[in-house]
Amino acid sequence: MKLFSKLLIFTLLISACNNSQQVVYQSNGKVNYQLTPxxxxxxxxxxxxxxxxxxxxxxxxxxxxxxxxxxxxxxxxxxxxxxxxxxxxxxxxxxxxxxxxxxxxxxxxxxxxxxxxxxxxxxxxxxxxxxxxxxxxxxxxxxxxxxxxxxxxxxxxxxxxxxxxxxxxxxxxxxxxxxxxxxxxxxEWNFMEMPDTGKFAHTISMGWYPETGLHNMGWKGYNEALFLYILAAGLGMENIERSYNAWLKSYDWNTYYKDYPHAAFPPLFGHQFSHIFIDFRGLADPYMHKKGIDYFENSRRATYAQRQYAMDNPHGWVGYDSLCWGITASDGPTELYNSDGKTFYGYAGRGASNPNLNYFDDGTIAPYAALSSLPFAPEIVLPTVKSMIDRNGSRIWGKYGFYDAFNNTVNWVNDDFIGIAQGPTLLMIENFRTGLVWEYVMIDPVIQRGLNTLGFKYF
Structure with a gap:
């Protein structure tokens, strides 16, 4: 299998020699971090x-x-x-x-x-x-x-x-x-292009309904849809550069935590899903080049910012600290637990970038949020995962590993497992250990074409 990858990369390099403007993108392999037994x-x-x-x-x-x-x-x-x-x-x-x-x-x-x-x-x-x-x-x-x-x-x-x-x-x-x-x-990608007026003009629509037509919102950055624009560009969506510029316009460069300035999106899954497939180490589009960081570093900073938020714990939730964080889309306790002026939610796109930018934070922690950041920040993820197990034990662990979510403020655990949590957990750990998914996605001509079309370059 390794031989196939090397041959394909060689072919891409030869092709690039015939077009000096083309960049050849590669996986950088596993993350260089020493694990203990x-x-x-x-x-x-x-x-x-x-x-x-x-x-x-x-x-x-x-x-x-x-x-x-x-x-x-x-x-x-x-x-x-x-x-x-x-x-x-x-x-x-x-x-x-x-x-x-x-x-x-x-x-x-x-x-x-x-x-x-x-x-x-x-x-x-x-x-x-x-x-x-x-x-x-x-x-x-x-x-x-x-x-x-x-x-x-x-x-x-x-x-x-x-x-x-x-x-x-x-x-x-x-x-x-x-x-x-x-x-x-x-x-048919252009079927999903938003109309040319309004704040979502020319972005890729979030969806379509046979009853009413296009969703009234489009994908504006920054969030989990970064890969979607690369995919659409690689598969020939018309005027994709215009759509991508519309995506970039709404980036929020957040500097609340001065050590972790980054393009913010409070739920951690938004900093993880694209990275499951695309190795962004050293790789940036024109926006990120101006900021001086790649998208991998952006996700590292987002991870650290959320950990700092948990340490600050502005809402006073039970358990939040440097070893208990991971606020992202998950199930939650629901309004059945509302009391003492505290509001709890069911399934929600939870997230936190700082005390002034957080969504639906009700004290609910999803273990997959920390685990899926393993490639970005193993030095804080591994101690956090171990601490979750030490503090909670079998209460948050079942037949498929970590349960979806828990909330120590109301002593609640969701003993279900969700596919879009299980997948990132498994695949980001594998990327961290071997780079497997990155290896076989980065070599694809669609990804190569998409990244080139949108102006991604290495530092």
């Missing part, structure tokens, strides 16, 4: 438990991944996008065979290729995009959910990984590559 054992345990989610919580025929472990849950295209490379982690760590992973991956891609694409309210997708959730019974739209741009993007990033990882002449692996190309090429 205790650290290795801890990460082994967390990864293997998280992997079991993707092995067990899937459709018995189509292999698409459920949104959460609850029996009633539909499948999620984002969770499936994370699930595809998770199967490869299982192969590399000896938990399943390559043949099993190929079978499951081929089943997933076949489902999406063969599922219904139309403007009907009960289809699986439209214009190459897919609905956020699908019924486990029929494989069609669940509830009245949106045709999701960013979640389709996460699915496609997993598919990009697959077409590079499964690179042998085996007929099934060849078919994976063929189906991947079909799914990527079918997307």
């Amino acid at each position: 205790e650290d290795e054992a801890l990460l082994d345990s967390i990864q293997q438990k998280s992997f079991l989610y993707f092995l067990n919580e899937r459709h018995p025929v189509w292999d698409v991944v459920k949104d959460r472990a609850s029996e009633w849950a539909p499948s999620s295209i984002a969770a499936t996008g994370f699930g595809i490379p998770s199967l490869a982690v299982g192969v590399e760590r000896g938990w399943i065979t390559r043949e099993e992973a190929v079978k499951n991956t081929l089943s997933i891609l076949s489902f999406y290729v063969n599922s219904s694409q139309s403007a009907d309210t009960n289809a699986a997708g439209y214009k190459g995009f897919y609905y956020h959730f699908h019924r486990m019974s029929t494989g069609t739209r669940e509830w009245r959910c949106e045709l999701s741009s960013v979640d389709t993007g996460l699915l496609m990033m997993g598919i990009i990984f697959a077409r590079n990882y499964y690179n042998t002449d085996n007929p099934d692996e060849q078919q994976i590559r063929e189906l991947a190309k079909f799914l990527l090429d079918r997307i």
Whole structure:
């Protein structure tokens, strides 16, 4: 597999020589950090438990991944996008065979290729995009959910990984590559461009509804959709530079914590999801070049800023300190726990950049928030994870590892597991340890083209 990657990089280098303006982007491999045997054992345990989610919580025929472990849950295209490379982690760590992973991956891609694409309210997708959730019974739209741009993007990033990882002449692996190309090429990106007026003009819309049309909001920076613009650029969205400039215009360069100035977005997942697939070390667009940092460093600072927020603990939540932080999208205690003037929320996009910029902070901690920042700041993440276990024990640990979230202010634990938490946990640990996902995504021509189109350069 390493030989394939080196040959593809060599091909890209030769191509770049014919066009001096083109940059060749590469993975920098694993993160250079010395782990103790205790650290290795801890990460082994967390990864293997998280992997079991993707092995067990899937459709018995189509292999698409459920949104959460609850029996009633539909499948999620984002969770499936994370699930595809998770199967490869299982192969590399000896938990399943390559043949099993190929079978499951081929089943997933076949489902999406063969599922219904139309403007009907009960289809699986439209214009190459897919609905956020699908019924486990029929494989069609669940509830009245949106045709999701960013979640389709996460699915496609997993598919990009697959077409590079499964690179042998085996007929099934060849078919994976063929189906991947079909799914990527079918997307009609300009269908999702917002109108040319209003504050979201020319951005990529958050979604579309067959009942009402485009979502009334578009993806403006900074948040988890950074990768979406790179993907759209690589797949030929018209006027993508204009759309990307619209995305950049709303960046909030936050300097509240003077040691950690960064493009702010309070929920930590917004600083993690793009980095699961793209190795941004040393890599910046024109905006970040002017700030003098790359996107990897931006996520490191966001991680440190949130830890500092927990240490400051402006709302006085029980447990917050230097070893208990991780505020991001998760379930929560809900209003059933409201008392003494304190308000608690259910599922919410929690986050905190500083005391003046925080969303829905109600004392709820999601362990995956810290774990998914492992590549950026292992020196603070590992002690935090160990402390969570020491302080809470089996109370926050179940069959797939860490539960989704806990809140020590009201002594609440959500004993469910969510796919878009399990995936980042498993994959960011793997990137930290081996660089696996980065290796097979960075070499893809779509990613190379997208980064070049949007002006990403190395320092």
